[in-house]
Amino acid sequence: MEEEINLQKKYINKIKELNNKENKYYILTMGCQLNENDSEKISGMLEDMGYNKIDKMEEASLIVFNTCCIRENAEDKLFGKLGEAKKIKEKKNTIIAICGCMMQQKHIIEKIKKSYPYVDIIFGTHTLHKLPEDLYKVILNSIKINDVIDIDGKVYEGLPISRNDTVKASVTIMYGCDNFCSYCIVPYVRGRERSRRPEDIIEEVTKLAKDGYKEITLLGQNVNSYMNAERKKDKSIQYGFANLLRDINKIEGIERIRFISPHPKDFTDDVIDAIKDCDKVCKIIHLPLQSGSTNVLKNMNRKYTKESYLNLVNKIKNKIPYVTFSTDIIVGFPGETQEDFEETLDVVEKVKFEQVYMFIYSRRIGTSADKMLNQIPEEIKHKRFDKLKTLVESQIPENNKKYINTIQKVLIEGKSKNNEKMLTGRTETNKVVVLDADEKYINKIIDVKIIEDCMWYLKGGR
Ligand code: SAH
Ligand code: SF4
Ligand code: F3S
Numbered sequence: 001m002e003e004e005i006n007l008q009k010k011y012i013n014k015i016k017e018l019n020n021k022e023n024k025y026y027i028l029t030m031g032c033q034l035n036e037n038d039s040e041k042i043s044g045m046l047e048d049m050g051y052n053k054i055d056k057m058e059e060a061s062l063i064v065f066n067t068c069c070i071r072e073n074a075e076d077k078l079f080g081k082l083g084e085a086k087k088i089k090e091k092k093n094t095i096i097a098i099c100g101c102m103m104q105q106k107h108i109i110e111k112i113k114k115s116y117p118y119v120d121i122i123f124g125t126h127t128l129h130k131l132p133e134d135l136y137k138v139i140l141n142s143i144k145i146n147d148v149i150d151i152d153g154k155v156y157e158g159l160p161i162s163r164n165d166t167v168k169a170s171v172t173i174m175y176g177c178d179n180f181c182s183y184c185i186v187p188y189v190r191g192r193e194r195s196r197r198p199e200d201i202i203e204e205v206t207k208l209a210k211d212g213y214k215e216i217t218l219l220g221q222n223v224n225s226y227m228n229a230e231r232k233k234d235k236s237i238q239y240g241f242a243n244l245l246r247d248i249n250k251i252e253g254i255e256r257i258r259f260i261s262p263h264p265k266d267f268t269d270d271v272i273d274a275i276k277d278c279d280k281v282c283k284i285i286h287l288p289l290q291s292g293s294t295n296v297l298k299n300m301n302r303k304y305t306k307e308s309y310l311n312l313v314n315k316i317k318n319k320i321p322y323v324t325f326s327t328d329i330i331v332g333f334p335g336e337t338q339e340d341f342e343e344t345l346d347v348v349e350k351v352k353f354e355q356v357y358m359f360i361y362s363r364r365i366g367t368s369a370d371k372m373l374n375q376i377p378e379e380i381k382h383k384r385f386d387k388l389k390t391l392v393e394s395q396i397p398e399n400n401k402k403y404i405n406t407i408q409k410v411l412i413e414g415k416s417k418n419n420e421k422m423l424t425g426r427t428e429t430n431k432v433v434v435l436d437a438d439e440k441y442i443n444k445i446i447d448v449k450i451i452e453d454c455m456w457y458l459k460g461g462r
Helices: 002-018 033-048 072-092 106-115 128-141 186-190 198-210 228-233 241-249 269-277 294-300 306-319 338-351 378-401
Strands: 024-029 062-067 095-100 121-123 145-147 168-172 215-219 256-260 284-286 324-331 355-360 407-415 423-427 432-435 445-453 458-461
Touching (some): 002 128, 033 062, 033 128, 095 128, 121 128, 128 145, 168 198, 198 215, 215 241, 294 338, 306 338, 324 338, 338 378, 355 378, 432 445
Parallel strands (some): 062 095, 095 121, 121 145, 215 256, 284 324, 324 355
Antiparallel strands (some): 407 423, 407 445, 445 458
């Protein structure tokens, strides 16, 4: 594996020799934080080749679209952007590369070949590290490259990375997903679960701490099954997600640790204890519910029930004082009845999530839910979505009220977009706080007294 990365580094140097200072790249990332983290690796490779990142697509000599296919609207976005990129290519002979989850679907590749033949490089989620080689061949020989494989990518270490932020960093701890929730495309486009070695993750976080990073988000599709596949293969391995949290908690300089997403079915007691014991681990847990109906959950292949989800929430609340939750919910899954939907509303009423990410069910080709005959009409899906949104919004004032007159630790991120005179930051529970304070606090975690609830954000004083 090291050999493969060394080979790619040679291609990076070869392109660097060909490139002059004028070379600029534009990258658009769609989808989740895992994709964002992949894009940071793509940026790392490109910048080592001598490309400079720019925000204006029309000025780029290389355009990269890192795609997502979790829902239909994510896919639509790419085709719109490809039209724009074509016009730029006609003027500037720009190289167009597309990568990411969408590229792992055969029907998409066929569509691109047929309708968008001007795309130069297509690479998938398992061949990201090969971008230098692919790009070199395109630059030198003006050929089209299709570098998508169906075999799970190995866990490559040592790729260069250029991060988007200087205080907060994402660290992917595992790739792929084994869960096959019936609505979800991810297991098909990201392959089977495979974890990075703890020592590699710890080394990366230690380096981030040295570089001044304060907040780390550990990423994976199912973080609390970290090392599960490896443990199954090798019985002598004992290490799991709880151990990783404890080890990262010890790294000096890191002040906040977050993780997304855990799966309720894998939320073992040792993980709850680690969250409780580790002072840097934020006491907000993203616990994807998807549906509150046991019936729907069964059809979704989620492997928990309404009751076991609520029991888990209560167990965590009992062990960890002041813990809060955020969640993901899908409305309009095939066969979801009005009663099923009301079960979802019931869980939302009970748990009072800090944040709910709401999605309308979207059919994904190749998933088992797509083949279900009892699909819900769009109109009903939208009505349910609106109802859920109304409930979630009605809970915001009550959720916010508990912050008033408390002192919160806030990581100050910069100037507020709406008011240049104010600073903005986030609490441990990810609430946005706007306050009037000196710019010297930017990138620092400071104590802030919360004085006002402004619905979508909290106002702080010093
Ligand atoms: N692995 C994570 C999240 C994966 S995708 C987890 O299991 O929680 C992020 C969210 O997108 C999911 O939690 C789900 O709520 C939503 N999602 C996934 N597939 C979807 C689909 N086909 N239609 C609508 N929403 C979907
Ligand atoms: Fe998709 Fe389920 Fe895996 Fe999450 S756990 S990525 S929802 S299959
Ligand atoms: Fe999308 Fe792929 Fe993430 S499908 S949500 S970018 S893992």
